[in-house]
Amino acid sequence: AQSVAQPEDQVNVAEGNPLTVKCTYSVSGNPYLFWYVQYPNRGLQFLLKYITGDNLVKGSYGFEAEFNKSQTSFHLKKPSALVSDSALYFCAVRAPSGGYNKLIFGAGTRLAVHP
Amino acid sequence: EAGVVQSPRYKIIEKKQPVAFWCNPISGHNTLYWYLQNLGQGPELLIRYENEEAVDDSQLPKDRFSAERLKGVDSTLKIQPAELGDSAVYLCASSLSRQNNEQFFGPGTRLTVL
Numbered sequence: 350a351q352s353v354a355q356p357e358d359q360v361n362v363a364e365g366n367p368l369t370v371k372c373t374y375s376v377s378g379n380p381y382l383f384w385y386v387q388y389p390n391r392g393l394q395f396l397l398k399y400i401t402g403d404n405l406v407k408g409s410y411g412f413e414a415e416f417n418k419s420q421t422s423f424h425l426k427k428p429s430a431l432v433s434d435s436a437l438y439f440c441a442v443r444a445p446s447g448g449y450n451k452l453i454f455g456a457g458t459r460l461a462v463h464p
Numbered sequence: 465e466a467g468v469v470q471s472p473r474y475k476i477i478e479k480k481q482p483v484a485f486w487c488n489p490i491s492g493h494n495t496l497y498w499y500l501q502n503l504g505q506g507p508e509l510l511i512r513y514e515n516e517e518a519v520d521d522s523q524l525p526k527d528r529f530s531a532e533r534l535k536g537v538d539s540t541l542k543i544q545p546a547e548l549g550d551s552a553v554y555l556c557a558s559s560l561s562r563q564n565n566e567q568f569f570g571p572g573t574r575l576t577v578l
Contacts, residue, residue, distance in 0.1 A: 353506075385569075390473075390571065391571050392467075392468065392470075392555060392557075392569035392570045392571045392572055393507070393555070393557075393569040394569070395566055395567070395568070398566065439506050439507075441506070451509060451512070451520065452507075452509070452567065454506030454507050454508070455506050456504065456505050456506050457504070457505070457506050
């Protein structure tokens, strides 16, 4: 069965420090992986995706993610965190289903960046 | 370019009452999705439309939930009657096509059933 796991409910980091938000997945076939961010009272915003190619994917707002096939992981990273990065982050995997685009989301990780 | 529009943003109703949510996707987006997001969880797909056709409604509780996208543009999701457990955020998203990987989300409707 297709699934996504985000093992940390919350990640705390000081402003200016690097951050990592973890994600592991289980899917049949080649994975299509995504990261979305959700600010309070707003919808999910697309950050980045991995489809194929380079394992390191660069996205919006300075975020990047590294695809690791052997560890079935797709961790989100940023070299220097900002207070404004504080939000809820969701990892998602596209489940192949007859060519349809069905996303399965993790439970989310709350990122808190402290000044 | 306008994003996905949803209304209302908030709705409070008593149990057993009906409620409806409206979504207008990004212009030109053929695929429309309704998701349910419970507190502390990620979104879960309820139904997906390709133009006016519902192509995946396997997660939609059909005894009380219904949806339509009559002209293949905007869509309405209805609950009748609402139950306490329906309290959640209902998200609408759209994408250019079923093959397109990027979904754009609206701000959601937060439903509270008392």
